[in-house]
Amino acid sequence: MATTSGPLQRAQTRLAYWLVAPATLLILLIYVLPIIVVFAASLTDYTLVSDYYEFVGLDNYRKMATDAQFGNALHNTFVFALLFLPAAFVVSLVLAIAIQERKRFRSILEIVYFLPVTSTLAAMALVWSALLDSRQGIVNGIVTSLGFAPLNFLGSEDLVLISLAAISLWSIIGFNMVLFLAGLTAIPTNLYEAAAIDGADHPIDKFLKVTWPMLGPTAMFVAITTSITAFKLFDTVAIITRGGPDKASEVYLYLAFLEGFEYFNMGYSSALSLVFILLILLFALVQAVFVDRRVHY
Amino acid sequence: MPRSDHQAPRPNRQAAPTAVCRPSCPGLREIIMAKLSLNKIGKSFGKTVVLKDISLDIEDGEFVSLVGQSGCGKSTLLRIIAGLEAPDSGDILIDGVRVNDTAPKHRNIAMVFQDYALYPHMSVAENMAMPLIMARLPLHARLPLARRLSPAHRRHKPGIQRDVAEVARKLHIEHLLDRRPAQLSGGQRQRVALGRALVRDPKIFLMDEPLSNLDAKLRMQVRREICELHASSGLTFVYVTHDQIEAMTMSDRVALMHGGSILQIGAPNALYSDPDNVDVARFIGSPEINILPGVIENGALRAGDISVPVRLAPGCKIRSGAVQIGLRPEHLVLEKVPELAYPARIGTGIPLAFRKHTIEDLGAEVLVHGRLAGHPDHEVRIRAQKSDAYGAGGTLASAKDWEVRINPAHILLFDATGSRLPTEPANSDREAEPAAMRRGLRQQAGLA
Numbered sequence: 228m229a230t231t232s233g234p235l236q237r238a239q240t241r242l243a244y245w246l247v248a249p250a251t252l253l254i255l256l257i258y259v260l261p262i263i264v265v266f267a268a269s270l271t272d273y274t275l276v277s278d279y280y281e282f283v284g285l286d287n288y289r290k291m292a293t294d295a296q297f298g299n300a301l302h303n304t305f306v307f308a309l310l311f312l313p314a315a316f317v318v319s320l321v322l323a324i325a326i327q328e329r330k331r332f333r334s335i336l337e338i339v340y341f342l343p344v345t346s347t348l349a350a351m352a353l354v355w356s357a358l359l360d361s362r363q364g365i366v367n368g369i370v371t372s373l374g375f376a377p378l379n380f381l382g383s384e385d386l387v388l389i390s391l392a393a394i395s396l397w398s399i400i401g402f403n404m405v406l407f408l409a410g411l412t413a414i415p416t417n418l419y420e421a422a423a424i425d426g427a428d429h430p431i432d433k434f435l436k437v438t439w440p441m442l443g444p445t446a447m448f449v450a451i452t453t454s455i456t457a458f459k460l461f462d463t464v465a466i467i468t469r470g471g472p473d474k475a476s477e478v479y480l481y482l483a484f485l486e487g488f489e490y491f492n493m494g495y496s497s498a499l500s501l502v503f504i505l506l507i508l509l510f511a512l513v514q515a516v517f518v519d520r521r522v523h524y
Numbered sequence: 525m526p527r528s529d530h531q532a533p534r535p536n537r538q539a540a541p542t543a544v545c546r547p548s549c550p551g552l553r554e555i556i557m558a559k560l561s562l563n564k565i566g567k568s569f570g571k572t573v574v575l576k577d578i579s580l581d582i583e584d585g586e587f588v589s590l591v592g593q594s595g596c597g598k599s600t601l602l603r604i605i606a607g608l609e610a611p612d613s614g615d616i617l618i619d620g621v622r623v624n625d626t627a628p629k630h631r632n633i634a635m636v637f638q639d640y641a642l643y644p645h646m647s648v649a650e651n652m653a654m655p656l657i658m659a660r661l662p663l664h665a666r667l668p669l670a671r672r673l674s675p676a677h678r679r680h681k682p683g684i685q686r687d688v689a690e691v692a693r694k695l696h697i698e699h700l701l702d703r704r705p706a707q708l709s710g711g712q713r714q715r716v717a718l719g720r721a722l723v724r725d726p727k728i729f730l731m732d733e734p735l736s737n738l739d740a741k742l743r744m745q746v747r748r749e750i751c752e753l754h755a756s757s758g759l760t761f762v763y764v765t766h767d768q769i770e771a772m773t774m775s776d777r778v779a780l781m782h783g784g785s786i787l788q789i790g791a792p793n794a795l796y797s798d799p800d801n802v803d804v805a806r807f808i809g810s811p812e813i814n815i816l817p818g819v820i821e822n823g824a825l826r827a828g829d830i831s832v833p834v835r836l837a838p839g840c841k842i843r844s845g846a847v848q849i850g851l852r853p854e855h856l857v858l859e860k861v862p863e864l865a866y867p868a869r870i871g872t873g874i875p876l877a878f879r880k881h882t883i884e885d886l887g888a889e890v891l892v893h894g895r896l897a898g899h900p901d902h903e904v905r906i907r908a909q910k911s912d913a914y915g916a917g918g919t920l921a922s923a924k925d926w927e928v929r930i931n932p933a934h935i936l937l938f939d940a941t942g943s944r945l946p947t948e949p950a951n952s953d954r955e956a957e958p959a960a961m962r963r964g965l966r967q968q969a970g971l972a
Binding site for chain 1: 603628641642645658659663667668720724
């Protein structure tokens with residue numbers, strides 16, 4: 228800091244440290260310390276039901292490599308993300324573009340699509356589970372009235388992840404759409420006018436030459452936050468399917484929850500959580516490094 | 525217009541500034557002409573009327589400025605010409621063809637925006653290539669991945685690059701081609717915007733306040749460059765500005781707009797020395813014209829205690845009544861200072877008593893603020909040579925009461941609504957300076 232170290236400078240430096248101390252302390256307490264504790268726990272065989280524990284080194288991490296449940300959860304999470312991510316991104320972008328060009332109903336449509344975001348997903352999960360019920364659900368009522376056989380949306384191993392993806396989609400579209408709308412509004416209109424004079428007045432050209440590149444930073448933000456949402460899928464699984472049928476919807480965080488709070492394997496659960504954090508960090512990092520350079524000018 | 529192939533040699537515009545022939549379809553020669561006609565253009569936004577039946581003819585190769593205060597409709601008119609805005613009524617004709625329903629890209633116009641509207645995610649070269657890519661490549665050859673497979677993309681790419689490089693060389697921005705707009709200075713961005721407009725070989729060049737984001741020094745330089753560009757390209761230019769100096773110095777003709785109408789259109793000097801309207805007289809000219817109230821009765825113009833014979837032209841609507849007198853600051857000539865008996869020059873014209881308030885030093889000349897006797901409520905500006913204003917050894921600067929003269933031929937008369945009253949030139953200076961008036965002046969000078 229200061230190259231000259233007079234009494235005044237030293238007093239100022241001391242004051243600066245005092246001023247940042249509360250925030251630093253809070254960050255350490257709330258974020259850093261828990262991670263350290265989780266890491267320490269992941270090196271033990273600590274269980275919730277016993278005070279006795281032993282240091283087991285990296286055994287918990289080694290266990291993952293051979294644990295079929297871990298592989299299954301990882302697989303389910305990625306399948307879910309593959310179903311959910313493109314739809315959550317593309318549908319909200321298309322909606323945002325469509326709504327932005329409306330003059331009259333724009334605010335009404337914005338509110339309608341944003342409503343699910345304001346609701347509590349845990350409560351809505353119950354509603355969805357009623358709607359998608361294989362026997363009394365309204366959705367199946369519509370399916371059968373159209374002449375198809377009823378579908379077991381939440382009870383079939385093939386359909387359950389699709390159904391969960393649809394529910395998550397419903398809950399996030401409004402949020403992503405509002406983000407995209409903000410990005411679209413920030414694009415200067417005279418760029419579109421310049422494009423029209425330059426000959427780029429076809430909707431595809433307008434999108435490719437102006438909208439998409441100018442939306443870059445927003446799109447990256449949406450992509451990262453939506454990916455994290457996909458990976459941390461938990462509440463609908465916990466409330467509607469409890470990982471079923473036959474572990475077909477047992478996703479990563481639900482497995483970590485089961486291991487920790489149902490089977491009481493806190494050590495293993497901690498290891499799972501830590502790996503989860505690292506995965507997300509890695510994912511965001513890759514996106515940031517590869518995409519960031521291309522979206523900011 | 526069918527575009528000639530990019531391999532065709534570019535026409536040398538310098539050689540033939542107004543009508544350029546170049547090969548187009550086999551057997552046909554196309555003459556690039558661009559006469560722009562606006563016929564009773566009207567436009568409203570909601571209840572606000574922005575343009576009221578604007579009619580305007582712009583000849584091929586002409587440089588016309590639309591000038592006026594903000595909100596006068598000049599930008600809207602330009603946007604209507606460009607096709608970015610549709611008029612509510614009236615026709616836009618380019619070379620006699622109605623283009624109201626023609627998309628901007630098919631009007632063969634180029635536009636430079638006030639803040640340049642460069643694509644921030646593209647390099648300078650890509651920005652400039654944009655109009656060419658759009659005009660020469662089919663849609664599939666413009667798509668991000670498909671274009672790599674497209675033969676059209678391969679075939680046209682060298683031509684596009686060559687044309688961009690040529691325009692870049694002309695504008696001295698070759699070294700900037702790889703940069704992004706964010707890495708450029710204001711003047712460089714301006715040049716890139718010009719380049720992007722030029723590269724497509726337009727018929728008509730539209731500019732919306734292109735200099736307003738530049739600093740004063742750069743503005744002068746770019747102003748000259750645009751004039752040179754106009755001269756060398758021979759294109760039709762329509763230039764929107766709020767700066768009357770820009771309009772006066774650059775244009776062949778100036779159209780002064782006010783409240784959605786064109787008040788007057790003409791050569792810059794005509795607007796200055798022969799304004800149709802008091803608003804035109806006020807807007808054109810810096811420092812602003814002095815406007816004083818007066819009355820015409822019995823063939824004489826009375827202002828304060830001074831009266832001057834005035835001959836209204838035969839076609840003039842009113843013969844008497846309240847009028848507005850326009851005096852250009854440089855037409856009030858410093859004559860003498862009574863208390864110092866300082867004769868600056870042997871002047872002609874009507875002598876007027878003037879009480880000086882402040883002197884603004886503009887460098888080569890000075891701007892003197894003060895009041896004419898009989899008009900205590902109207903501040904009057906006089907533009908004078910520095911030597912005249914300060915006198916020998918700066919003695920004049922201290923004197924408060926001056927005598928200035930105005931040649932009656934320089935007096936501009938407007939009626940109460942602001943319309944110009946045409947006058948006939950006075951026969952001689954002597955006639956305009958009767959002895960009785962001199963007496964009146966002396967008395968006022970004594971009072972002042």
